[in-house]
Amino acid sequence: MQETILSWSRSRKRMVVMALDAVLALVSMWLAFTLRLDALHWPMGAEWLAYAVAPALALPVFFRLGLYKAIFRYTGVASILATGRAVALYGFALCPLVWLLFHWEGIPRSLIVLQPLLFLILVASSRALGWQWIASRTRLLGTPLLIYGAGIAGAQTAAALSGTHDYALVGFVDDDLQKVGRTINGVKVHAYAETAVVVARYRVTDILLAVPSATRQRRNQIIERLQSLPVRIRSLPGLADLASGRVTVDDFRDLDLDDLLGREPVASRPDFLAGALAGRVVMVTGAGGSIGSELCRQIAREAPSTLLLVDHSEYSLYKIHHELEQWALGGGLGMTLVPVLCSVCNLQRLESICEAHSPQVIYHAAAYKHVPMVESNPGEAVINNVLGTLNLARAALKWGVDSFVLVSTDKAVRPTNVMGATKRIAEQILQSLAACETDPFDERSSSSGKKTRFSMVRFGNVLGSSGSVVPLFRAQIANGGPVTVTDPEVTRYFMTIPEAVQLVLYAGAMARGGDLFVLDMGAPVKIVDLAKRMITLSGRTVRDEFRPTGDIGIAFTGLRAGEKRFEELLIGDNPMPTEHPRIILAREEFVEWPLCSQRVQRLLEAARSGERDAIVDALRTLVPGYMARPAAGRTDTVAQQPEVALARH
Incomplete structure (x- = not known):
């Protein structure tokens, strides 16, 4: 009826x-x-x-x-x-x-x-x-769910749900004893102790966390308590959106990446960036990538006069430029956005950009980072990661850039893969150049000339990036599994992209020249534990030897070429604290520029030849900790790159 x-x-x-x-x-x-x-x-x-x-x-x-x-x-x-x-x-x-x-x-x-x-x-x-x-019809036909939180946000969430037949609100859960037993629009508020009973009685499949103002510690406590229940846990937008009435069921989302890590995020310290970027010309390479695009977003908030977006991918560059353009228009900011299609391997193009726009700060995030892909194409990785860094450093010195910050990786520490080795060489190039009293690429330079401050920031994996396991795991869970993990013992350091980028900006602002900063990423996380957490938080159960009838299994595929079980952040044993508690200053050895340039030249020649064994030998010379064991006779076919004179010795 x-x-x-x-x-x-x-x-x-x-x-x-x-x-x-x-x-x-x-x-x-x-x-x-x-x-x-x-x-x-x-x-x-x-x-x-x-x-x-x-x-x-x-x-x-x-x-x-x-x-x-x-x-x-x-x-x-x-x-x-x-x-x-x-x-x-x-x-x-x-x-x-x-x-x-x-x-x-x-x-x-x-x-x-x-x-x-x-x-x-x-x-x-x-x-x-x-x-x-x-509404009684909706309760009978909709997907039964609970709302955790019987405050203002919970009531507004219930109001948003009242207009849909997709979900049936069967109750609220709250820890406030004064609210327990009462009703909101006819829906009862239950104590947490009753949650399991309510879930079983009404066959609840979803719980919405309506606690947008709760601290991260409080959210983690709630999630840990609910994790044992066979329900999908989802979160809400901010209170401002709820209050505005713009929230719909489609805005309820899976738990964010901070919830997956289960720890407090990095505290914001805007005082670290006071005057570092405001009113300045800033260049970001790899601007369309996961790290580069977030760098652009956070830099834009600091009101630079000009932001140069450099990327060799047309579509990626278009996306970030369009996003920032709309944001700038909406905020009425006077920032100039300049999208630049350019490969960092093209020295002449980089110099023309620096000549035309005179950047004062450069963040170098352009690199090939996918470990198995780079392992299969070592020559291209060397050209892009090593020569690209060298070219950008040369342009920065020539055109008087104040600060140059390299975005590095924990895989540069005692690397077992080509990607990590090339990033360690990129670090060494900047360390060597920072130690030079003059510009080694300019015969006319003198000690009185302007000197670029080179610094490097090294950190581990970021959750939510294009190559992160999180999007992969979510897709696999949505498809019913299995979730693929390389090895049951593999662990990684994790941070969210906004956290890592925030600390990169802080480190760049405090750099004095030649600094190698390492981010404190907290305790390493087992990938298999992350996979299990994502499965349970999605309302499914893990299928393993203890629960053979579980919903989703985990398949171990074996370590891929060049992968480690455990990652490290430091080579040396003498880290020093900095002004920020999450940023550490490393002291690591490097060779002087004349010897470094000779070895880099041999590496680039090997990369252009495409001979894998020659590339690996050159990498081992530059990075003593490099422990790869490539198969003999394998080659890497790459397009021949133009010769680039390195420097006078």
Whole structure:
């Protein structure tokens, strides 16, 4: 029956509601006479005029105030208030009409107050009962869920859910004992101790965390408590969006990356960037990548005069440029955005960019980073990661860039793969150049010339990047598994992209020249534990030897070429603290520039030849800790690169 009524046309529904209101106007008039005369009333004589006036006056007033334009199933407090205003206006209009009828016997004056009050009660009750009747259908057919948090956010979330048939709200959960046992719009608030019982009774599949103002520690506690339940845990947008009424069911999202890590995020310290970027010309290479694009976003918030977005991928560059362009327009900022299609392997192009725009700060995030892909294409990795860094450093020195910050990786520490080795060489190049008193690429340079401050920031894996395991695991869980993990013992250091980028900016601001910064990423995380956490938080169970009937299994595929079980962040044993508790200053050995340049030249020649063994030998010469064991005779076919003279010795 509910389906039939809801399928009616809007005009038909409106006519039914108008007819109902007309009947309620007559009923309220009858009740008013009955209560006033203290006897069951049957109209006689002029009393029929009062019965005729009530619906004839009420329906036009209700229509004029838009009561019949509202969607009946979404009745709420606002609708009840609108009904109250309409009935009040009806009562004021009824007053002079009833006075005119006073000349007729049997029409008491108290009807002016009594009938509108009864009419309001009946109309409001009809709206509320209708809403409850329709909502009961949703509770029967929708996906049952609980809301954790019976505060303002929880109530607003429930209101957002009332307009959908996809979900059925069966209750709230809250730790506040003063709220437990009460109801919100007819939905009971349960104590946490009752959660498992409620989940089992109503077969709840989802729990929404409606605690947007809770601290990270508090959120972690809640998630840990709910993790054992067979439910999918999801989160809400911020309080501002909830309060604005813009939130829909589609805005409920999976837990964010900080929730997966289960630790406190990096605290913001805007004082570290005071004056470091504001009003300056800043260049970001690899601007369209995961790290590069977040660098651009956070740098833009510091109000540079010009932001140069450099990337060799046209689509990636378009995406970040368009995003920042819209953001800048919305914020009324005067920042100039310059998208530049360019490969860092093209020295001439880099120099022309520096000549045209005179960047003062460079963040170098352009690199090939995917370990197995780079392992299969070592020559291209050397050209891009090593020559690209060298070219950008040369351009920075030539055109007087103040600060140059290299985004590095923990895989540069005692590397077992080509990617890590090339990033360690990139670090060594900058360390060597920072130790030079003059520009080694310019015969005319002197010790009095302007010197670029080179610094490097090394950190581990970032969650949510294009190559991160998190998007892969989420896709595999959505497809029913299995979730693939390389090795049961493999561990990685993790940070979210915004956290890592924030610390990169802080480190760059405190650099003095030749600094190798390492980010404190907390305790390493086992990848298999991360996979299990993501499975359970999605409402599924892990299928393993202890639970063979679980929903999703974990398949171990074996370590890929060049991968380690454990990553490190430091080569040496003498780290030093800095002004920021999450940034460490490493002291690691490097060779002087003349010898470094000779070895880099041999490496580039090997990369251009495409001979894998020659590349590996050159890498071992530059990076003593490099422990790769490539198969003999394998080659890497690359396009021949233009010769680049390194420097005078």
